[in-house]
Amino acid sequence: LPVMEENMRYVEGLINNQVAEGVSAARLYTKFSEAEPQKVIQLLKGTGLDNKVALVQALLEMKKTTAAHWITIYKSDKSLVFKKLALQGLGSAKQNASSNKFIGAILAKDNTLEKVFAVSSLVKNGETSKFFIPMSKESHASLRQAAAIGMGEVINSEFENILIKLSRDNDPEVRKQAINSLSGYPSDNAVKCLIQSFEDKELLN
Numbered sequence: 001l002p003v004m005e006e007n008m009r010y011v012e013g014l015i016n017n018q019v020a021e022g023v024s025a026a027r028l029y030t031k032f033s034e035a036e037p038q039k040v041i042q043l044l045k046g047t048g049l050d051n052k053v054a055l056v057q058a059l060l061e062m063k064k065t066t067a068a069h070w071i072t073i074y075k076s077d078k079s080l081v082f083k084k085l086a087l088q089g090l091g092s093a094k095q096n097a098s099s100n101k102f103i104g105a106i107l108a109k110d111n112t113l114e115k116v117f118a119v120s121s122l123v124k125n126g127e128t129s130k131f132f133i134p135m136s137k138e139s140h141a142s143l144r145q146a147a148a149i150g151m152g153e154v155i156n157s158e159f160e161n162i163l164i165k166l167s168r169d170n171d172p173e174v175r176k177q178a179i180n181s182l183s184g185y186p187s188d189n190a191v192k193c194l195i196q197s198f199e200d201k202e203l204l205n
Contacts, residue, residue, distance in 0.1 A: 023051045030058040037065045044076050052077055056085045065089060067099035084117045091121030095128055107131060112140045119146035129154040136162050141171035148174060152181025160185050164193050172202040179203065 026040045040059055044052050056073060059065045070093055074086035087106075090099065106118045119135050122128040132154070135147035148166050151159035163185070166178035179197045182190045197203060 023047070023054055026055055027058045030062050035062065035064070037062055037069050041069060041073060041076075044073065049077070049079055049082065052079075052082055053085065056082065056089070060085070060089050060092075065093065067093040067095055069093075071099065071102050080113060080117075083114060084121075087114075087117045087121040091118075091128070100128065103128060103131060107135065112143065115140075116142050116146055119143060119150060122150060129156060129159075132159065133162065136166060141169075141174050144169060144171070144174045145177045148177040148181050152177070152184055155184050157185075160187060160190060164189060167193050167197060172200075175200060176203050 023043065026043055029035050030040060037059055040055055040062075043055055047055075059069070059073070067090055070086055070090035074083055074090065077083070090103070093099070095103075103118060103122070107115055109115065115135070115138070119131065122131060129150060132147045132150040135143050136151070138144055138147075144166060148163060151163050160182070163178045163182045167175050167182060169175050169178065175197075179194060182193055
């Protein structure tokens with residue numbers, strides 16, 4: 001334990017001084033159970049995108065990184081690749097009223113890519129599945145498809161009729177995903193819809 005504490009202090013010193021080894025040290029630092037995400041987040045300021053991505057990937061492995069941390073991270077850079085990683089982290093974190101409000105604000109934007117990233121990051125999070133319903137009504141097919149994926153990951157009887165409707169969508173990729181997701185719903189209506197899908201030639205390609 002004393003050796004671990006000594007190593008922690010050394011790594012924290014590199015991080016605090018933001019020396020050239022700071023990013024590598026930060027990645028090592030995240031392996032310690034005593035590590036605090038905020039110390040790594042501080043390194044995001046004034047560093048290049050490659051370093052930021054490396055730091056965020058390290059933060060993704062830290063269970064201590066909260067929804068509030070991820071919102072701070074999301075706001076620290078405008079790059080879409082960076083935002084995608086931040087939303088991935090946010091989607092895996094325990095949600096609260098503030099994070100739900102933040103996600104809702106992203107989904108209300110006009111930026112389709114950000115919306116897709118947001119919905120895709122939430123597909124396995126039952127706490128945020130309420131966002132799948134409005135996304136299933138979006139005009140952009142990729143958003144409806146992402147919503148269909150989520151409705152297959154988080155099984156909810158409320159989603160079944162929506163998936164049946166999406167199985168008749170104009171976009172074949174949306175229909176295909178809706179059918180895949182409906183396989184997790186054992187009702188007679190779902191089974192009937194799955195059988196009817198065999199007549200959809202576009203789904204056979």
